[in-house]
Amino acid sequence: MTSTDNKVGYSPKSVRPACSAEQAEAALRMLEGRWKLVIIFRLFERPVARLSELQRAIPAVTQKMLIQQLRALEQDGIVTRTVHAQVPPKVEYGLTDLGEALAPVFEHLLSWAARNPGR
Template sequence: MSEKKDKNYNGPYGCSVSATLSVIGGRWKPIIIFKLLQNRYLRFGELKREIQGVTERMLTQQLRELEDDKVVARKVYAQVPPRVEYALTEYGKTLAPVMIAMRDWGAEHIKVKEESIEA
């Protein structure tokens, strides 16, 4: 198979899994994406309330990175006080199956861990 056609080729990311993790990896990005999948759009303060434990600085950084990767769109309304909304782009919405699979796997993992504690 040619290097360009192989989804796991050794390009700038090393492999396709590395490319995926470069976009959605970390503690907060999957949660941000999942919250935006559940809602059409969220304001910064709403996202902060929805994601317990994230600092404003970290949320800002993660949103900027997701915006740079074309996963999240930021819309600024010209009003006082300024209103900013975040939503998934059409490209970002393609992550839905990945996020749902992570959610389902996580739920199963919790069940397995709880069963091992009870045993």
């Protein structure tokens, strides 16, 4: 006999992802921080952005904090940093393939937020 999700084409809501608590914690640590999700969201809007563009898009973050969060995201392989050899130096940020793979997560998160406004 086959399971129900094979018959209907989707998994029941009660099914949890097949990963360990350690894997879940590691994934959440990569995204923890007040500004990381906002930065990733802005990079989905604009695939390549300079630091000043990100600062304008996220006015509440300080330059120091933005740089720290971008460095952490770069270290975790979510964001790529490209330095162009020119005067003044031009630095651009974009999402790596790993960062792009977060698109479905953001889609689900945003649809969840739309279903639960004002909470």
